[in-house]
Amino acid sequence: MASIPAVWACTLALMMLALMDYGAARADDVGFDLSPEQSGRVHAQRDDAAIAAVAKDFKFVTKGKFTVAVSPGGPPLATYATDAATVVGADPDYASAIADSLGLQLELVPVAWIDWPLGLASGKYDAVISNVGVTEQRKEKFDFSTYRRGLHGIYVRSDSRVTSIKQPKDAAGLTIIVGAGTNQERILVEWNKENVAAGLKPLTLQYYDDDAASLLALASGRADVIVQPHAQLVYIAARDKNIRSVGTLSAGWPDRSDVAITTRKASGLANGLTLATNGLIANGTYARILAHWHLAEEALPKSETNPPGLPKY
Secondary structure (H helix, E strand, C coil): CCCCCHHHHHHHHHHHHHHCCHHHCCHHHHCCCCCCCCCCCCCCCCCHHHHHHCCCCCCCCCCCEEEEEECCCECCCEEECCCCCCEECHHHHHHHHHHHHCCCEEEEEECCHHHHHHHHHCCCCCEECCCCECECCHHHCEEEEEEEECEEEEEEECCCCCCCCCCHHHHCCCEEECCCCCHHHHHHHHHHHHHHHCCCCCCEEECCCCHHHHHHHHHHCCCCEEEEEHHHHHHHHHHHCCEEEEEEEECCCCCCCEEEEEEECCCCCHHHHHHHHHHHHHHCHHHHHHHHCCCHHHCCCCCCECCCCECCC
């Protein structure tokens, strides 16, 4: 693991205060509305076809409400608003639009990401809308209705000589910051194998304990590239204004990988949610939600129920 020289200690401490508290950034500074009022939230119309597709014997946790678990991990997907109480972001907005489509009131339940499987299985909420990727292992216990592409972002310093990274050879010889044990690390290891086999320069992977240290390493020139979930980097780029995108990477590389609403297996809700999502896509509501949170690149052409997911590695 790369270490931080002692002379950077003061700088790092200050950077951590600024970089780790995502929700504290001023909305007008970064182009994201993190106010609790959410006056710009996009709403949807009732979708009778989607309502009819929900199994007749499905019982919502609370009558008249769509109860959804969400993990406030950071903007733009989900975070606490400036009041430190209201959860806002792209996932809450999408959950709101689905609730509108079903003719229900949205009830958001903030949870730790690690806790959603048990809570969903035990019936604490109707669905989870929290950047959950479709995997074959998860499909054994849950149903999925896809609503976004699973993407990793590939970002460099604004003044970097790197202009585009779309395939393994584009990254040859570069030093790349990546999270240990992550899916993006698995992909980059495969990229490195391809490059070495082709006689190209190997990738050098760097690992840091937190985002502040990672971003400091990139800004200082200790690394050339950072690869993280796309949405996170979209927000960081808007906030810090010193990094830029040079590409995206499917979370299922070389295959596609999607993010989905997660529901209990065979509960009878998934098909209605898929139909509701396709209704939002067809009438433009879906595109407006993603554009509002600067995530248009993650748009799907259509929602699917239980598509192929990431394999068991």
